[in-house]
Amino acid sequence: MKSAHPIRINVDGAPFRIGDLVRIVRLSDSTADGDFLNKYGRIVYFEYSCGCGQSYPDDPMIGIQFAGGGIAEFWKEEIQRIGTTR
8 A cells, every 4th residue: 555645754743653563462343354353563654644544643644565565544442552662
């Protein structure tokens, strides 16, 4: 998925940090791809302007890159932090 206006730096008040290692633990939307459940990835951007009801700064769509290079967007409640790069 290609984001319209990705923010690739940390945002004060965002629920995660760029580079956090995460796992997809649930899907909140019936249109989400179930193949991502229990997959691991790294947060690469925040999106606040794709028209999905996001709010700045605490509720962005969160871009996650998975092994193999694919990127998909998720809500904060769908994600569990498992580590950081710091």
